[in-house]
Amino acid sequence: MSTTTYPVRVDGALDDRLNRWLWLVKWVLVIPHLLVLALLWIAFVLLSFVAFFAILFTGRYPRGIFEFNVGVLRWTWRVEFYAYGALGTDKYPPFTLHDVPEYPAHLDVAYPEHLSRGLVLVKWWLLAIPHYIVVAFFIGGGTWFATQADDRAWGWGSGLVGLLVLVAAVVLLFTGRYPRSVFDLVLGMDRWVLRVAAYAGLMVDQYPPFRLDMGGDDPGTTRLHEQPLEPYPRPAGSPPRQPERQMSAGRTVALVLGVLVTLASLVGLSVGGALLWLDQGRRDSAGFVTSDKVTLSTTGYALASDELTIDAGAASVPHRWFGDARVRVQMVGGGPVFVGLASTSDVRRYLSGVGYTTVTTVGPNSTTYADHAGTAPATAPAELNIWRVQTAGSGEQTIIWPLENGDWTLVVMAPDGSKELSVRADAGATAPSLEWLWIAVLTSSGAFLLLGTLTVVLVVVRQPKPGPSTLQQTLLRRSNERDGETTD
Template sequence: MNRFPLRVEARRDPSLSRGLWLVKWLLLIPHYVVLLVLWTGLVVLTLVAYLAVLFTGRYPASIRAYNLGVLRWSWRVGYYGYQALGTDRYPPFTLAEVPDYPARLHLETGAAPPRWLPLVAWLFAIPHLVFLGALTGAGTRQYGAPISAIGAALLIAGIALLFTGTYPRGLHDLLVGIARWNLRVAAYLTLLTPRYPPFRLDQGETEPDPPPEDPVKAPAPRGGSVVGSAIALVAGVLLLAPAAGTGIGGAVLLGLDASRDSTGFVTSRTLELSTGTAAVTAENLRITDAGVWTRNIADVGGVRVTATSPAGRSLFVGIAPESAVDAWLAGTAHDELIGIRSGDARYHRADGVTRPVTDPVAQPFWISSATGTGTTTLNWNVTDGDFAVVVANLDGSPGVAADVRGGIQVPDLTGLGAGLLTTGIVLGVIAIGLIVLGGVGLGRRHTEPPPPAAGPAGPAPQQVPPATVGS
């Protein structure tokens, strides 16, 4: 019997509202918020389960119950919402099984996953993810909007409900089959079952294989408050974002610090500039509050532009107020650098006549400038204002070609980067600890209670003879 341990079932409502599906997205917002927290916990707890299986060969029962509960909750929300539109009954807020809800999910107990499975489960699942991506991803474009296979089926089902009041049975069975495939793959990736999912689109309300003769019932939730576990889980999820941001920021600063040269400059990659006009400009360079940085932080505030002519021609590089550069180049065609795409410069051609420009060196408005043959290096200490950078031939003639690199002077970032990285790691450990604490606490309420231990065997009790009362 080729029965998959995860059994996904759905009971279609005999009658569905014509227009409720139009506003279900609004009604499901509370569920989406909760599921965002729950799925974050599922990812973290699955990684913990991977480590537990890898090193101990056992899948913690409380984590299994939590992950199964999240899949069960997601399936109820998906069946009510935009995964199947199969019921108008609002899904309950619980990880436990709800026997009378139209969408149900059961997991049959089986063998523990082998220790090596966490190392390759994600790799083995790639073929399934490719198939499911083709079904759920954008396959065609109609009127500029991407439409997936599931989206098209849901749209047709919704329109049929709206105008006829009936849900085509074939579409329902197809959507349930796709959801069943998704849930099987999710159960395999979370190691809820070591059984490899079949490449089957099992459509319909029930599984194609008969259920076991003695199905395992989901344990009833144990008593006790879930407030503490829920608070720990939410706090851990909320703490993950600042932990990740702080840690990534620290790593970026350390990487930036490692790229500084002996003078404190961080230099960009070489950008090849080429134009048939007399100049290339980089405009709209607005600098504010430069004095705050240059007064309070040492070795900061310097800008360096290095231009090399591939043909060995003499170049001019200058920085000036943008208004002065615009007045100087008025009526003369030139290329304005507007961006970089795949390492190539993108330009906007300013209107004008392609002609030489007036002697660049003789202009009085340059804040900083440099000239040279072959390689030209400009250095400038930044000040507030709107500026433009100009690269031109020294004689002002059209046809400029230069390999340009820009650099900015930054302070020593070792201490700040290490501090942020350490803080991020500490916050991340605390966040993961809270998520594990909360998830395990919630999952423990849905695990099978251990059987009562047998007491120690003692001597059999002796019967006491009845007392005789004499006269």
Template sequence: MTTAAAGYPVRVRGRLDPGLSRWLWLVKWFLAVPHHVVLVFLWFGFAACTVLAFFGILVTGRYPRPLFHFTLGVLRWTWRVAYYTYGALGTDRYPPFTLGAVPDYPATLDIAYPEHLSRGLVLVKWWLLAIPHYLVLAVFLGGGGYAAARAGEWAYGAGGGLVALAAVFAGVGLLFTGRYPSGLFDLLLGMDRWALRVAAYAGLMTDAYPPFRLDLGGDEPGATTIDQVPPPQPPRADGWSGGRVAAAVVGALLLGLGALVSAVGTVGLWADATQRDSAGYLDTGTESFRTDGYAVSFGAVDLSWTDPRWQIGGDWLGEVELRVDRDVFVGIGRADDVARYLSGVEHDEVVLGGNDVDQRHRAGGPPPGEPGAQSVWVASGTGSLTWRAERGTWAVAVLNEDGGRVVDTDLSARATVPALGPISLALLVGGVLVLALGGTTLLVAAVRASRHQAAPPVETEQPAPPERT
């Protein structure tokens, strides 16, 4: 059972290590890369657990204990990495790869498990009530860190704003003087503590509203000497073994992959159902092209994956329609044939790369004869063409109908894409299955870790020795 000391239920501590290296802070960003890679996936799991906990709290008024252990573990891991790197630079001890508590690590985090949570607050606290705190954290963490509010959680990690700036100042102080400015450390821990309290509140782990105060220093306010230096305790087993941590990471990775794949499938089904015109075409929009030469070419487009041996046949794109201005010729042909036809023609080549359009001018002369009289085209027309997509590598060329120079036209493309529906449905089903597998893997790891949390030793009264007679 997770407990926290009296006071606010989120307890953040940091102990400044003596004798910090003057230069190690310069490369900690690189040394922590493995942790950041793992944390990316763990935060996917955190988001999924927060969503599940949302419904659990809404129905039962309780945060499922196994999920609580996992989300607390993610926050602990994140805090240790932030403390080692540019959230505080408070230790040179490399963070352990574990979701469990590490009491002897210089940075610790404890959150009291809530026996009951408000069903009403869970609807508004993570977005509406936390907005003032989000504005404060925007100043503390800035926009360059990995601080993001998504799906009801606040993923905390220093990378911008006042926290990163103060950490850099502390690093410069270490570099030139070998000493960490104590006042700067207290300020950093105050901002970190504020951020972690908000992370726990927005993550639905407590109903206690985070206080609007900067509690400075490495210890919580009101901590006694006994609190600051806890007595040594016998080692106890931690539920998060290496295998369970690996299982949790794999589960979180599957959750992220499943969410992405199912989202793509959902968008595809939405487009297939709502974005077709009355003739069943999907439109890609209209672009304007102009050249002082005799032609504009587009290609080459490789449709070698359009294999008729596949179950859905070679009809992935279906019927393709290209439209240009009324007095402009448009043709499509094998890429090699079109390239030979335009090899001596002054024209522009359009290379499409993502959202960028690169138009390159090629020197030459006029085309040999009228464009429509050439045999290189498998489909052509003036103003538009219709073509049934086939396997191969294809190129499109646009010329004036009479072969004259200066081509200036709008070009639009649309296709029936009959494969969109089946592929999107397959992606959606596959994504849901991967989500279920990831959620099961993560939940099993969390449940087993929760069950294997070693209970504190129970002191039993020893029988008194017999009296001597």
């Protein structure tokens, strides 16, 4: 028995014969696993947050949460072993949090009866920093090359594990064999990464060793030969294997729904926070939620907005939603300016044959235009009666109008219709519904966050009473058979 022990055991048995070509499409085959794991890792983070406070106040890691989080690590390791973390097997990973004895990849963590309340405050960030640097080298950011072409820099940052697995895959493609030395080195690095993951996940207090324990059979954890019925060796200090707690289909569905609700609530909280920022941070003293000022220019005779379409059914609905709109425009360098809003059809008739520019997109760092060739307008804009609202004069000009259904276009020109314009402008709306909208979104998202988190915790912590494991059922059946033979 080895005398060097660590409470995290990671094993992987390399298949004797691997398909030469299957690794080319495994990235597609693991997509279902990646979708499920994305949800499970969200639950892992949330439950680790719960475990943090449990350890801080009680010195114990809640058993139900511990088993779930170990299951997430175990599931992740099986997928990585199958895919590009090792390419060690062609056997498709099972969809389960439990250990599968017949699968060639295993992970187990000895349950700690007590954890340090002080270490929980620093081990996952401060103490683990040296290991994070090593892990970054192993799985990402550690292997780089760069070239310069057309003023563009290109790089490779898959990490040493990804690079070695790629080498092994190419060798496998041409020879049909996975280099054993490469496999042993890759497993050593994967094992290091998973030990750090368990340590950062607050599952162990023992500091991960700075040691590359290579090979598929974990040499850094004591073998428990005194337990021959174990499916695979368990870490030193592990309690005897308990009957496996099978999660029913209903509980599995509840767990997935709980994670989905939690994820959706986090998105909702982000949206509600953005709406709150708009209402409180972008609303000016006049009550308008206002954009930043942008500079717009044209060498033609007019600036026109893209078509603004408002269609919300009843005529009064848009005003209840958005209130009044406002546009403020000022000529750069001073001088008079005309601003008007009219239906899109009237504007098109007026500007037909006129040289003008349509502002297609507006942004703080980039604005795009569409130019239209033509001549000067035959009529000054203020002489027309097509405008829903208009103003003209020197200095900053402001138009305000109640938003209503229709197709509208905003036009900015010199009052005399002269050529070339450069203006500074902003737009805003009173948006009376914004306040109750962010309140509703934040309130409902907070409620769903509580509901989703509570669902996940109840499913994980309140496990069903364990029934006989598969191993126990097999032993019982064999015992009954022997009893029957003795009786005969």
